Amino acid sequence: MPANTTLAQDQATLLKLWAAMGGAKLTLTNGSDDVSKWRGIRVSGGRVFSIDWRECKPPLSGVISKEIGNMRELTWLVLCE
Numbered sequence: 001m002p003a004n005t006t007l008a009q010d011q012a013t014l015l016k017l018w019a020a021m022g023g024a025k026l027t028l029t030n031g032s033d034d035v036s037k038w039r040g041i042r043v044s045g046g047r048v049f050s051i052d053w054r055e056c057k058p059p060l061s062g063v064i065s066k067e068i069g070n071m072r073e074l075t076w077l078v079l080c081e
Contacts, residue, residue, distance in 0.1 A: 003072045010048040011035045013067045021060040050076035
């Protein structure tokens, strides 16, 4: 799989991951196109480095999309508590 090299590619991957786990788009994005304002997402150096979705209500469930492997700058991933 090709690695993501832009924040826009990370954004697309996050949307796929969220949808695959049963999340509605609006509950992730909070109505914003700015990825750094999305639920549980942290951006540094123009890339997503942290996903923390343990506080999601209702809890996420499902299959983790294989595209998550494209997010080479991702160093922190928490999906449940």
